[in-house]
Amino acid sequence: MRYVSTRGEAAPRGFEDVLLAGLAEDGGLFLPETWPVLTPEEWRALRGLPYAELSARLIHRFVGDALTLDELRALTTEAYAGFRHPAVVPLVQLGTNEFALELFHGPTLAFKDMALQLLGRLFDHVLKKRGQRITIVGATSGDTGSAAIEACRDREAVDIVILHPEGRTSEVQRRQMTTVLSPNVANIAVQGSFDDCQDLVKAMFVDAPFRDEMRLAAVNSINWARIAAQIPYYAYAALSLGAPDREVAVSVPTGNFGNVFAAWAARRMGLPIGKFLIGSNRNDILVRFLDANDMSARPVEPSLSPSMDIQVSSNFERLLFELLGRDPVATARQMKEFRSAGRMPVPDAAWREATKLFSGFTLDDPGTLAEIQRLNRDVGYLADPHTAVATAAVRTLMPDGRLPVIIAATAHPAKFPDAVERATGLRPALPPALADLFSREERFTVLPNNLGEIEARVKAHARRNSVDA
Numbered sequence: 001m002r003y004v005s006t007r008g009e010a011a012p013r014g015f016e017d018v019l020l021a022g023l024a025e026d027g028g029l030f031l032p033e034t035w036p037v038l039t040p041e042e043w044r045a046l047r048g049l050p051y052a053e054l055s056a057r058l059i060h061r062f063v064g065d066a067l068t069l070d071e072l073r074a075l076t077t078e079a080y081a082g083f084r085h086p087a088v089v090p091l092v093q094l095g096t097n098e099f100a101l102e103l104f105h106g107p108t109l110a111f112k113d114m115a116l117q118l119l120g121r122l123f124d125h126v127l128k129k130r131g132q133r134i135t136i137v138g139a140t141s142g143d144t145g146s147a148a149i150e151a152c153r154d155r156e157a158v159d160i161v162i163l164h165p166e167g168r169t170s171e172v173q174r175r176q177m178t179t180v181l182s183p184n185v186a187n188i189a190v191q192g193s194f195d196d197c198q199d200l201v202k203a204m205f206v207d208a209p210f211r212d213e214m215r216l217a218a219v220n221s222i223n224w225a226r227i228a229a230q231i232p233y234y235a236y237a238a239l240s241l242g243a244p245d246r247e248v249a250v251s252v253p254t255g256n257f258g259n260v261f262a263a264w265a266a267r268r269m270g271l272p273i274g275k276f277l278i279g280s281n282r283n284d285i286l287v288r289f290l291d292a293n294d295m296s297a298r299p300v301e302p303s304l305s306p307s308m309d310i311q312v313s314s315n316f317e318r319l320l321f322e323l324l325g326r327d328p329v330a331t332a333r334q335m336k337e338f339r340s341a342g343r344m345p346v347p348d349a350a351w352r353e354a355t356k357l358f359s360g361f362t363l364d365d366p367g368t369l370a371e372i373q374r375l376n377r378d379v380g381y382l383a384d385p386h387t388a389v390a391t392a393a394v395r396t397l398m399p400d401g402r403l404p405v406i407i408a409a410t411a412h413p414a415k416f417p418d419a420v421e422r423a424t425g426l427r428p429a430l431p432p433a434l435a436d437l438f439s440r441e442e443r444f445t446v447l448p449n450n451l452g453e454i455e456a457r458v459k460a461h462a463r464r465n466s467v468d469a
């Protein structure tokens, strides 16, 4: 299995190198050179398998000879062993044809654990084999950061620096990151938005001397391994609902487009997902694109679903590459225009293609509170604000219930207790492992949105750790 960059100038390479590279040197994102496609019989053979086994078998299609199936199975088994639910990703019926796929039973209470618990172990496996160290730099709007820190804390060959937008995460999200005092972990609160944090991370990756000196690696969904590890839960849910013999739909609360792209990848591998609903808060660039081919970035605005407070969705580039017939020159041209002008008219044929599969839905804060309240009152289900955006999308975009819909329940309600309490009067408690979160010491550095200052901080952190090591 080899991977190509969406911008075509970086050399194709195998899984291990893609795992360690994160972003391609040309600024593009890696995708498999050819998609593995499973026959209906092969899909059926995965039905009923324990989650760790199912995920090992599917992810193995992407790793080539980097790991044997046995090696990968050992990693997925360990990765999901600590989840709080025996099914790992339980499917909970919310309506006649609506099912919440709960992705938040991992250590940090969000769907990011599904991929990052595995990614931390994959890094370890590959780095031990190679005798190398890496410095991870990541951007977070709240959930990737804590999941990555939890997965990488105290790992010998890894230093990790996470950038979050100062004051724009929930307090639980911030504390989950900043109270981890392991010496290989550093947190930076950037005076800016998530988009600024993500731009800074991408700028570090295209700064070749810095990237090489620090041996930068990525934990965001720019890293292909993140997407690969998010595909199996869609397969697990779809197979439980009758696929490959029955078509299903998905509804995904969307920010950086990684989670919904993983669902699209599952379709590309032969899973019959017939419709993709994209839920958005007031940062609705993807919805405007789908409704009117208006792909224009506006300033990021805070909302009750802060993890989706994103305007520039990294993984849209992967879909664009596919929509443009895998033409890297056209993709690079479009992305360059988006970067310089802040807008990108996608060619009409590609836009129409996208609208056949994807539909967008925007929910404002009052609507989000009303939906959390409705779910609690009518269904007895306590949803976090991100999940509520996706359940509301189903009621608006697919009220006829013609397909079973898998709703990605991306976070535990206790991560957003203020919003949930405002909507329902109930304050969800944190699980026992996090019960003392509010009395733990916090450590982070506040820095301006300035590449030089951030790079200097990353360098100081990585140096200190290699001296200590």
Ligand SMILES: Cc1ncc(COP(=O)(O)O)c(C=O)c1O
Pocket: 110, 111, 142, 143, 144, 221, 253, 254, 255, 256, 257, 258, 259, 260, 307, 308, 386, 387, 410, 411
């Ligand atoms: C709870 C939650 N829901 C939804 C999203 C959006 O997912 P994606 O960025 O993969 O589109 C995020 C952040 O990524 C999140 O943390």
Ligand SMILES: N[C@@H](CCOP(=O)(O)O)C(=O)O
Pocket: 139, 140, 141, 142, 143, 144, 145, 219, 220, 221, 222, 255, 256, 258, 307, 308, 314
């Ligand atoms: N919502 C995310 C933003 C980063 O997304 P990623 O999937 O690219 O890591 C977060 O919670 O940090």
